[in-house]
Every structure is written in C-alpha cells, then in structure tokens.
Amino acid sequence: MSAGSTLDGVLEAIEAARPIVALRDSYLAYPLINAVHIIGIGLLFGAIVALDLRLLGLRRAAGPAEGFAGLLVPVAIGGLLLAIPAGLLLFATDARAYAASPLFQAKILIIGLAIGNALLLRASARRGTASRHGTAFAAGASILLWLGAIILGRLVGYF
Amino acid sequence: MTRTWTIAGALILGLAPATPAIAHHGWAWATAQEFELSGTVKHVRHGNPHGIMLLTTASGEWTVEIGQPWRNEQAGLTPQLLRPGIRLLVHGHRSARNGERLMKAERIVIAGRSYNLYPDRPS
Numbered sequence: 254m255s256a257g258s259t260l261d262g263v264l265e266a267i268e269a270a271r272p273i274v275a276l277r278d279s280y281l282a283y284p285l286i287n288a289v290h291i292i293g294i295g296l297l298f299g300a301i302v303a304l305d306l307r308l309l310g311l312r313r314a315a316g317p318a319e320g321f322a323g324l325l326v327p328v329a330i331g332g333l334l335l336a337i338p339a340g341l342l343l344f345a346t347d348a349r350a351y352a353a354s355p356l357f358q359a360k361i362l363i364i365g366l367a368i369g370n371a372l373l374l375r376a377s378a379r380r381g382t383a384s385r386h387g388t389a390f391a392a393g394a395s396i397l398l399w400l401g402a403i404i405l406g407r408l409v410g411y412f
Numbered sequence: 413m414t415r416t417w418t419i420a421g422a423l424i425l426g427l428a429p430a431t432p433a434i435a436h437h438g439w440a441w442a443t444a445q446e447f448e449l450s451g452t453v454k455h456v457r458h459g460n461p462h463g464i465m466l467l468t469t470a471s472g473e474w475t476v477e478i479g480q481p482w483r484n485e486q487a488g489l490t491p492q493l494l495r496p497g498i499r500l501l502v503h504g505h506r507s508a509r510n511g512e513r514l515m516k517a518e519r520i521v522i523a524g525r526s527y528n529l530y531p532d533r534p535s
Contacts, residue, residue, distance in 0.1 A: 277459035278481050284460075346460060410461075 264348040277346040290339035294406075296332025298399055300325040301371070308392035326375075333368075356412060360405035367398035442505035442516055446535065449474060449515060450501040458484060458491050465494070467502070476502055477516040479529045487527045489520060498522060503535040 267273060276282050304325040307318050315321075344351050351357045374391040377383040451469030463478035478484055484494070494500075501521040507514040518535035519528045528535070 279460065280482050347457075 260352070261349060264352055267345050267348045270345070273342075273345045276342060283343075283346070286339050286342050290336055290343060293332045293334070293336030293339060294403060297329050297336060298332070298403065300328040300332065301399060302396055304329070305392035305395045309389050322378075329371075351409070354409055356405050356409045360402055360409065363398055363402045363405065367395060367402060370394055370398060439505060439516065441508060443508045445505070446503065447506040447515060448501060448503050449476070449506075451499070453494065453496050453498050453500065455496060456491075456494055458494070467500075472513060474513045474515065476504075477514070478520075479517075483529055487520075487529045489527050489529070493522065493527075494520075 268277075276286065304318075304321055306312070307315075307321045370391055374383070374388065374395070377387070449467065449469055451467035451474065454466040454468045454473065456465040457463055458478075458481065460480055462480045463484055465476045465478060467474045467476050478489065478494075479487070484490075499522075502515065502517045503519040503521070504515050504517040506512075518530045518533055519526055521527070
C-alpha cells in the first residue's frame with residue numbers, strides 16, 4: 254500500500270466517523286462551527302496585525318512593545334485555539350477533497366510559516382537577540398502571511 | 413508541492429486558475445435563464461455546506477449543486493431517494509461561465525414526481 258492510498262484511507266475513515274457524519278448532516282452545528290472558525294480568525298488577525306504594526310514602529314508614543322504584546326499575544330493565541338479545532342472539524346466533513354485542493358495545501362503551508370515566524374520572533378525577543386530590522390521584517394512578514402492564509406482559505410470554497 | 417507553489421504564485425499575480433468549483437452561494441454566478449438537464453446520478457454528496465451530484469448526461473458529465481441538509485430534507489430529497497444509479501430531471505440555472513458544465517438545482521423530478529428545493533422561486 255502506497256503512502257498516498259494510506260492517507261486516502263485515513264481521510265475516508267475520518268469523513269465516515271459518526272460525529273463527523275452528524276456534523277456534515279447537521280442543521281445548525283455546521284454554520285455555528287463555521288462561526289467559531291471566523292471568530293477565532295478575527296481575534297488572531299486583529300490582535301496580530303495591531304502588534305505587528307507596533308513592531309513596525311507605529312504609535313511608539315503609546316508605550317513599549319512588551320506592553321502591547323502582554324495583551325495582544327494572549328488574544329491572538331486564544332483566537333488560534335478557537336480557529337484550529339473549528340477548522341479541523343470543518344476539514345473532517347470533506348477531508349479528501351480539501352486535502353487534494355492545492356489552495357488548501359498552500360493555506361496550511363502558509364499557516365505553518367506564519368506560526369513558525371511568530372515563534373521565532375517571540376524567542377528572539379525573549380533572548381533579547383532581536384535586531385530592529387529583523388523584528389520589523391518578521392512583523393511585515395507576519396501581516397502578509399496571515400493575510401495570505403485568510404485569502405487562500407476563502408478561495409478554497411470558490412475554486 | 414510544485415503545483416501548490418505555482419497556484420499560490422498565480423493567485424498572487426491575480427491569475428486565478430480555472431479549477432472546478434467546490435462551493436457556490438447565491439445565484440449571481442448562474443445565468444438568469446431557466447435551464448433543465450436530464451441524466452443518471454453517478455455520484456452524490458449530501459451534507460454541508462451544500463450537496464453536490466455528478467450527473468451522466470447526453471452532453472457529458474455535469475456537476476449539479478443541490479441544497480444544504482435542511483433544504484434537501486424539506487424537499488423530500490433524502491439520501492435514500494437521491495442515490496447513484498437513479499435517473500432524474502433537474503430544473504435550475506446553469507453557470508454563466510462559457511462551456512462550464514455546472515448548474516444549481518431549483519427542482520428535481522424523479523419518476524414523474526417533483527421535489528422542489530426552492531418553492532418560492534419559479535422553476
């Protein structure tokens with residue numbers, strides 16, 4: 254059995270799992286899970302863009318970046334913790350089709366890069382090794398990556 | 413992965429590729445003209461965000477979009493009734509994109525009986 258057909262079998266089994274079948278055929282659960290996914294994205298994107306803009310040098314007079322991060326990073330992580338489980342549930346209802354979609358694959362890749370970028374930025378800030386240019390570059394990349402993830406996510410439904 | 417990058421790149425350049433639709437909402441993408449199509453169900457997927465079936469017809473294979481679970485249920489189009497192998501006639505609207513074999517169903521006729529997904533729309 255090839256790796257491809259093994260993956261296909263796993264995805265098919267996920268689609269056929271009873272709670273997933275119930276979600277796919279649901280009256281209200283599916284749109285509500287969809288709403289949770291959007292709420293999570295809203296919290297994540299809103300908080301992360303605000304922090305990135307501060308790291309890019311906007312509103313310096315409003316206080317040190319650490320102060321902004323103290324509030325905005327937990328909000329962004331909270332958003333991610335809503336968006337990921339809700340997204341996994343939506344994925345599970347049509348797992349093989351999503352997995353085969355190049356747009357979806359690109360979206361997941363970009364989310365991976367965005368999370369990796371955030372972790373690296375945070376680690377270097379904690380160690381105090383972040384240069385001003387490096388931080389600004391990471392903040393700019395963060396905005397573009399999350400923007401890309403959202404746009405690709407929307408396009409998956411239309412192409 | 414190369415294909416993924418190609419498509420991501422194409423999108424960034426605003427050259428969205430013409431791949432088959434997974435989901436459509438509303439009617440704006442379809443023509444205003446009433447359309448009908450008869451054929452045999454090859455594949456059907458019930459469920460959210462809306463159902464979809466592949467129809468084998470005299471003019472090739474068509475994709476037909478049906479409703480979300482409550483709408484299909486309300487029309488009487490249960491998974492027991494609407495299944496592969498069954499012959500039917502679909503009334504609805506076809507995609508406005510030239511040559512695209514895609515339509516959205518308003519009403520489906522099986523064995524002379526009408527199952528209306530959109531009773532408030534003329535079909």
